[in-house]
Amino acid sequence: MAGSSARDDEFTDYVSARSAWLRQVAFLLCGDWHGADELLQVAVTRLYLNWSRVRAVENPDGYARTVLVNAYLAERRSSWVRRVIPFTGDEERPAADGDLDGVLDLRRALADLPPRQRAVLVLRYYCDLSVEETAVTLRCSQGNVKSQSARGIDRLRRMLHPRAEEVSS
């Protein structure tokens, strides 16, 4: 029991310390805070189930992030997504000191991306992973990460700056 208790304490400490960060990643992936909480719950449960493995890895944050992304992609493939209420733009407000319109536009644009493209962009540009690290996380080739990034950014550009292409042509 002592071992189990120590394990639980260690797990609780880790989740307490990292849940805010994981929740932000989950939010960027799924686009709303309620969905992020559901995703976080799934991911943290999986972390507990595999805690001995988490303890053994050099980079537990990387492991947790991978679990979260896999949970997100699995959820998108399942019927769960049909229960998610589409983003309407008025659920939460951006932090007051930021660019309100820009942030809301980005949120809408991200919501319109296919899940895998979105995951690639979040890992590359929010989590600051390299192409190689992103490929390892998503278990795909580096070329695939590059092509998904390019297509994702292309699409965001068209959604965020529909007139920019005319200007630059």
Add this chain to the structure above:
Amino acid sequence: MTLDADDLAAGMRELARTDAPPMRLDVAAVRAKARRRLRRRTAAKVVGGILACGVLLAGVAVVNGGDEVTVASVSQGDDPLVAHAAFGWLPESVLGVSHVVGAHGDQVMARSGGEWGMRLWLAMHEAADDPPVEDGRTALPAPPVNGRRAYWITKDAGDPLNGGEAFLRWQVTGGRWAELHGYYLKEADPAAVLLRIAAGVTIGTRPVPLPLRIDGLPESLDVTEVHFWRPGFTDDTTWELAMFYAGPGGASVTIQVSPLKMPGNPCRSAAGLHVCVDAKGVDPDDLLRRITLLGADERRWTTQVVTP
């Protein structure tokens, strides 16, 4: 203003700082739920294994039953890259046609030069009486393509070209539906150009010529992905080919070919091209010796890429 990596990273950081409701995560409840699952997992290990197989099979069935059929794919034959549909006529501004195929999606794209150059994606959908139409979209009749029914798929029933991101779907052999997705269209009459491109698309499986030959690739290796970017991923003036192979025991091989020198080891240069091999579980130097580069003139490229 364009969106670059720094803009996107900054935007995401700001988005993640959005005012959030209180977190609903209950760590104690998570632990209790996980413990129950661990107990069930132990008790039902054998049954769980059988169920897992069932889930896996169901997953495959879902994938195979999907709406989209592939437009290009990998092949374990002589040529690792085969196309099931191909562009014919293309506007002069188009620099080349790229193929990206493998486990993570199959894509065929033609593009013009520059960051905002025209993009044309080719796709195929399963046979059906009517074209596939996503929720919230409308199929507007378009002039027939090669005498077959064709439709513009759009979010706005008053705008067939969908605000400049146009989707044209037309029926082809066997009742399937081909799709041309175009954007950054600079042509004077984009609808007419898209219809002409569609009319030139040919349906049928054919190998894509590649700029190398590999004599005696280990038989245990299977190709998993091929990325043939023409023009290059970030450079309009060049191209790059990457072939990914996997084998038993975690063996993996990546072969990259380009007119440009690439980082990597071992690499070799010949006929104006450069090739690099990255391998695990296979001797990369031996594999490199088996590769013949065919030069930059694509008339010399081959569909007999892998020979015994």
